[in-house]
Each structure stands twice: as C-alpha cells, then as structure tokens.
Amino acid sequence: MAELLCLKNVTKKYKSKTVLDNVSCTVKAGRIVGLLGRNGAGKTTIMKLVNDLLTPTSGEIKFKGKNISPKSKLAISYLPERTYLDRQMTPNDAVKLFTDFYPNFDADKALRLFNDLDLDPNQKLAKMSKGMQEKVQLVLVVSRKADLYVLDEPLGGVDPATRDYVLKTILKNFHDEASVLISTHIISDIEKILDDVIFIDQGKIILEDSADKLRKKNKKSIDEIFRNTFKVER
Amino acid sequence: MLNKIIKYDFKSMSKKISSFYIIAFSFAIATALSRLLPESTFSIILSSVLSGTTISFAVASLLINTAIRIWFNFRSSVFGDEAYLTHTLPVTKTEIFFGKVISSTLIMLVGIAVGILALFITYVGSDVLTKVFETLDIFANLFGVSGWLLVLIFSVLILLETFCVMFVGFLGIIIGHSYETNKPLKSFVVGLTIYVGTQITAVLFMLFAGIFNHDVFKIFSSTEFYPNVIILLAVFGIFGYVVNIIILLFCGNKALNAGVNVE
Numbered sequence: 001m002a003e004l005l006c007l008k009n010v011t012k013k014y015k016s017k018t019v020l021d022n023v024s025c026t027v028k029a030g031r032i033v034g035l036l037g038r039n040g041a042g043k044t045t046i047m048k049l050v051n052d053l054l055t056p057t058s059g060e061i062k063f064k065g066k067n068i069s070p071k072s073k074l075a076i077s078y079l080p081e082r083t084y085l086d087r088q089m090t091p092n093d094a095v096k097l098f099t100d101f102y103p104n105f106d107a108d109k110a111l112r113l114f115n116d117l118d119l120d121p122n123q124k125l126a127k128m129s130k131g132m133q134e135k136v137q138l139v140l141v142v143s144r145k146a147d148l149y150v151l152d153e154p155l156g157g158v159d160p161a162t163r164d165y166v167l168k169t170i171l172k173n174f175h176d177e178a179s180v181l182i183s184t185h186i187i188s189d190i191e192k193i194l195d196d197v198i199f200i201d202q203g204k205i206i207l208e209d210s211a212d213k214l215r216k217k218n219k220k221s222i223d224e225i226f227r228n229t230f231k232v233e234r
Numbered sequence: 235m236l237n238k239i240i241k242y243d244f245k246s247m248s249k250k251i252s253s254f255y256i257i258a259f260s261f262a263i264a265t266a267l268s269r270l271l272p273e274s275t276f277s278i279i280l281s282s283v284l285s286g287t288t289i290s291f292a293v294a295s296l297l298i299n300t301a302i303r304i305w306f307n308f309r310s311s312v313f314g315d316e317a318y319l320t321h322t323l324p325v326t327k328t329e330i331f332f333g334k335v336i337s338s339t340l341i342m343l344v345g346i347a348v349g350i351l352a353l354f355i356t357y358v359g360s361d362v363l364t365k366v367f368e369t370l371d372i373f374a375n376l377f378g379v380s381g382w383l384l385v386l387i388f389s390v391l392i393l394l395e396t397f398c399v400m401f402v403g404f405l406g407i408i409i410g411h412s413y414e415t416n417k418p419l420k421s422f423v424v425g426l427t428i429y430v431g432t433q434i435t436a437v438l439f440m441l442f443a444g445i446f447n448h449d450v451f452k453i454f455s456s457t458e459f460y461p462n463v464i465i466l467l468a469v470f471g472i473f474g475y476v477v478n479i480i481i482l483l484f485c486g487n488k489a490l491n492a493g494v495n496v497e
Binding site: 014015048051052053054055070071073074076078080082083084085086088097100101102 | 235238242246249250315316317318319321322323324325326414492493494495496
C-alpha cells in the first residue's frame with residue numbers, strides 16, 4: 001500500500017517545552033487511521049503540522065513524497081477542532097468560497113448534506129450554535145474529493161443522535177484510495193471504522209499498528225486497550 | 235488564486251467597515267441639508283454639531299478605524315481562528331501576503347475616498363470650499379507650481395506614509411507572532427520600532443536631497459522660507475517611502491514564508 005503521509009523524526013518545541021518528540025509515523029492510502037491519546041498528548045499538534053499551521057522545529061513531513069505545498073493542500077481536507085469561518089458568512093457563502101478555491105469541492109453534495117442536517121444555508125453562522133457551525137464545517141470538509149481527510153475531534157461538538165449520521169457521512173463520502181486521519185476521545189463510536197491506530201502520549205508515538213491485529217493480540221477492543229494504556233493511577 | 239484572495243478579503247473587510255461609511259455619509263448629507271434651514275441660533279448650532287460629527291467620523295473612518303480594522307483582520311486571518319482556513323487554502327504564503335496587502339490597500343483607498351467625499355458633501359455650497367481653493371492658490375503661487383501639482387505631491391506623500399504605517403503593522407504582527415508569549419504586545423513594540431526605522435530612512439532620503447540642492451541644509455539654520463526646497467524634500471520623501479514600502483513588503487513576505495505557528 002502506498003504511503004500517503006509520512007512524518008519523519010518530527011519535533012516541535014515551544015521554548016523549553018517539547019510538544020512532539022522525534023515523531024515518525026505514516027498514513028497509507030485507503031486507510032482510516034485513529035490518532036488516539038489523552039488531552040495534550042500532541043494529536044492536534046500533528047494535525048496542525050500536516051496542515052501547515054505550525055512549523056516543525058526539526059524533521060520532515062511529506063505528502064505523497066513531497067513537502068507540504070499548495071498542491072498537497074488541494075488534496076488534504078482538514079477539519080480543525082475550532083470554528084474558523086467568518087461568522088458573518090452563511091453556509092451558502094462558504095460553499096461559494098470553497099467552490100472558488102477547491103476544484104474538487106462538490107457544491108451540490110454540500111447543499112444536500114446541509115439539508116439532511118437541517119442546516120439553513122442562508123442563516124448567518126453568527127446566529128448558529130457552536131454545534132451547528134461545526135456541522136457546517138464538517139459538511140464542507142467531506143464535500144471535497146480529497147486524498148486525505150484530517151479530522152480533529154469531528155464528534156466533539158456533535159450531539160449523540162447526530163454522531164452516527166456524521167460517521168456515516170464521513171465513510172460514505174470519501175473514495176477508496178482516500179485516507180482518513182481522525183482524532184477523538186470518543187473511541188467507542190469510531191472503533192468499528194478504524195483500520196489502523198496510532199497511540200500518542202506526551203509527544204511520543206507509543207503504538208502504531210493495525211486495529212485488527214491489536215484486537216486479536218490483546219483480545220480486547222481498541223477502546224479497552226486505550227483505557228488500559230492511559231489508565232490514570234491514583 | 236491571488237485575485238480570489240483579494241476578492242474575499244476585500245468583501246469581508248468592507249462588510250465590517252461599511253456601517254461607518256454610511257454614518258459618515260448620513261451626517262454629511264444632514265449637515266448639507268441643515269444649511270438650507272432659515273438662519274437662526276438653532277440652525278447654526280445644529281450645523282456646527284453635524285459638521286463636527288462628520289469631520290470626526292470622516293477622519294475616524296478615513297484613517298484610524300480603517301487602519302485598526304485592517305490590522306485586526308490581518309491578525310485574525312493569518313494568526314487567529316480564520317488562519318485555519320487561510321493556511322489550508324491551496325495557495326502559497328506569498329499569495330496570502332500580497333492578497334492581504336492589495337485588499338488592505340484597496341480598503342484604505344476606499345476609506346480615504348469616503349472621508350474626502352463626506353467632507354465635500356458637508357461643505358458643498360458653503361464658503362468653506364471657496365476658501366480652501368483660495369488658500370490652495372496662495373500656496374501654489376508661493377511654491378511656484380500649479381495648485382493641482384501641489385495637491386498631487388503632498389497627497390502622494392501622505393498616501394505613502396499611510397501605506398507605510400499599514401505595512402509596518404503587518405510586519406510587526408508577523409514578527410510579533412513568531413514569539414511564543416505576549417504576542418500582541420511584542421507585535422506592537424516590534425511595529426513601533428520598525429516605524430521609527432522607516433521615519434529615519436525617510437528623513438535620510440530627504441537629507442540626501444542636499445547633494446542636489448545645498449539650500450536643503452539652510453532650512454535647519456535659517457528662518458527664511460525656501461519653497462523649492464520644500465518641494466524637493468517632498469519628492470525625495472516620496473522616494474524614501476517607496477523604498478521603505480518595498481523593504482517592508484519584501485521582509486513581510488519573507489517572514490511569512492519562514493512559517494507560522496497558529497495557536
């Protein structure tokens with residue numbers, strides 16, 4: 001399987017604090033990879049580095065063998081853990097913006113998904129709740145025909161009733177060769193869709209394997225392995 | 235892609251600033267209409283209050299409000315929440331930087347045009363405009379050039395100084411955000427330091443004019459008025475600001491291309 005994303009010896013330091021320490025990992029084409037770890041483990045830092053929002057202190061990040069560039073940004077669809085659209089915009093405005101910038105954006109699909117999620121495409125984002133704004137962003141991200149979807153806590157602000165729909169939407173809307181790098185605390189919800197998992201703790205990769213292999217080896221679910229690995233000792 | 239960045243940035247900023255333009259125009263029209271009222275103490279007070287408000291709004295929207303909003307917009311879209319969209323668009327950092335530079339320049343020009351137009355509406359039909367033109371004629375005769383050339387030279391000088399201040403802010407924000415703590419304060423301190431540097435450069439350029447006209451140095455020691463020297467200094471000042479702006483844009487683009495750290 002071809003390597004889509006490769007992080008090689010990536011370190012990110014803030015002053016004296018090392019947030020990522022010599023991290024190396026890969027995301028192969030056509031795989032759904034769970035990036036799992038406790039709060040502050042470095043999951044969001046990895047995702048921000050991949051999306052050129054942070055500059056690594058050392059190491060290299062390659063997408064399809066090349067450095068992150070406008071070309072790779074076209075092929076990576078990123079859902080950050082915060083709302084980033086101008087709050088004066090409506091979902092329709094956002095669709096126009098995405099259509100203008102991303103040739104791989106499917107506006108019809110986005111409008112259909114807005115409708116499914118009961119989102120008014122003409123309502124200003126400022127008038128929407130945080131959860132609704134997150135749904136708008138999720139729709140925009142999955143409506144792109146990208147090679148890699150980087151989803152940072154996509155279920156965080158979504159109510160439990162909508163989580164299934166969101167997961168189905170994620171799965172339904174990307175093509176076979178595409179990969180998903182997903183970070184979440186709600187492992188039980190995404191457990192069934194994961195192909196590979198990466199466990200990260202205190203800025204270091206502590207485990208990288210196929211989800212099936214791990215389940216067989218430990219005779220436990222990924223959620224249970226996660227809980228055991230990151231158990232807080234009192 | 236550059237034109238798309240300019241389009242969306244201009245649209246986003248003009249939405250936020252347009253309410254100030256509407257207020258400036260409303261007061262300008264109200265001032266002009268108040269002059270049609272029969273002359274009385276009330277109408278004189280009303281006209282003074284309205285014209286005073288128009289002037290403060292015109293100046294506020296002209297420079298202060300527009301400049302502050304441009305800097306806030308730059309900070310928010312390059313280092314704030316909106317940066318999550320900006321830096322993930324399939325564009326280069328150079329396109330992002332120059333897109334912001336061009337859209338901000340356009341917004342500033344619109345702000346200046348609105349301010350001037352509001353002032354013109356305020357005083358249309360009054361003797362203020364006549365007096366302005368008379369004063370301009372006096373200065374034109376004094377300087378020995380046409381009134382329009384005089385306006386052009388000093389307008390260009392003021393415009394370049396305004397753009398210089400704006401781009402100093404951009405560079406200050408980029409460098410200030412390369413630090414890990416107190417980013418807004420550091421942006422301000424760095425910006426202020428760079429601004430002092432640009433002013434020194436502009437003055438040095440003006441002094442450079444002394445090579446071509448020795449009267450330049452006399453203005454520091456004599457009380458005599460040298461109109462040709464003032465024009466020469468203004469022209470060299472223009473060169474100084476052009477050089478400053480080129481350096482600021484080059485450094486700003488280089489600093490942004492060195493990478494960002496969005497919180």
